[in-house]
Amino acid sequence: MSVLVKNAAAIEGLQKKYPSTLFFEGNIKNQSDCKDWIQNTLKNLRKIDNLVNNAAITGPCGKLEELDFSDFEETVQINFLAPVFLMKSLLPHFTERKSGAVVNLSGGGATAPRPHFGAYGASKCALVRFTESLALEYPFLHFYSVAPGALKTPMMEGISKIPAEKIGKEKEEALQRMKFGGDDPQKAAQLIKWLCEERPDSLKGKLISAKWDDYLNPPSKTTDLPFWTLRRVDAALVPDLKTRQDKA
Numbered sequence: 322m323s324v325l326v327k328n329a330a331a332i333e334g335l336q337k338k339y340p341s342t343l344f345f346e347g348n349i350k351n352q353s354d355c356k357d358w359i360q361n362t363l364k365n366l367r368k369i370d371n372l373v374n375n376a377a378i379t380g381p382c383g384k385l386e387e388l389d390f391s392d393f394e395e396t397v398q399i400n401f402l403a404p405v406f407l408m409k410s411l412l413p414h415f416t417e418r419k420s421g422a423v424v425n426l427s428g429g430g431a432t433a434p435r436p437h438f439g440a441y442g443a444s445k446c447a448l449v450r451f452t453e454s455l456a457l458e459y460p461f462l463h464f465y466s467v468a469p470g471a472l473k474t475p476m477m478e479g480i481s482k483i484p485a486e487k488i489g490k491e492k493e494e495a496l497q498r499m500k501f502g503g504d505d506p507q508k509a510a511q512l513i514k515w516l517c518e519e520r521p522d523s524l525k526g527k528l529i530s531a532k533w534d535d536y537l538n539p540p541s542k543t544t545d546l547p548f549w550t551l552r553r554v555d556a557a558l559v560p561d562l563k564t565r566q567d568k569a
Contacts, residue, residue, distance in 0.1 A: 325358045370517070372423045377428060380444070382483050453551065465516050509531040
């Protein structure tokens with residue numbers, strides 16, 4: 322396994338904890354760092370089987386008129402464009418081998434409005450939709466999105482320190498998660514590991530929740546039904562969905 326790590330000071334401790342893993346310093350928003358990471362990984366491991374895009378930032382919080390636009394741009398760059406660049410860079414390798422899986426981490430706001438976190442929600446929504454598109458563009462590869470849940474992480478800690486007047490009820494929710502613990506991170510890890518190892522065709526392009534979805538027993542014929550995807554629910558979709566379910 323090879324990991325790109327922004328915090329150079331953390332690498333020594335990580336290497337001791339995970340001695341069989343390669344850690345390289347770099348910032349995901351710098352394309353040169355991403356290229357170097359891919360090259361170093363291929364040099365050491367000879368091949369890349371899976372790509373997990375996990376890095377993200379919360380970005381600016383508050384109403385749009387209050388936000389610094391450069392902070393908004395940075396959020397989109399890190400949360401969406403950087404994963405796209407990594408996927409694009411690895412596609413020739415995956416295509417040559419006719420094998421490869423990508424797991425993109427979704428986040429709060431990808432499937433529902435998230436006021437005061439517009440930059441984060443929009444960037445994650447874009448990543449989920451792009452994952453759906455790539456699954457259709459490259460049917461011989463495997464692209465998935467994963468919703469890990471509300472985890473107790475440095476990101477959550479940062480949210481807990483934002484003034485309540487900027488983020489409303491999410492301030493108290495973050496404080497509660499920091500105090501009592503968030504969702505179980507092992508569930509997300511187990512799901513990602515399973516997707517990379519098993520690569521189920523029926524879940525290509527899907528957004529799978531580590532907390533809520535029974536992914537080992539998914540709805541039948543998920544490739545033909547809009548389960549676990551971003552869709553507008555309307556008068557046309559509902560009858561069509563019911564018809565397909567009845568035939569499944």
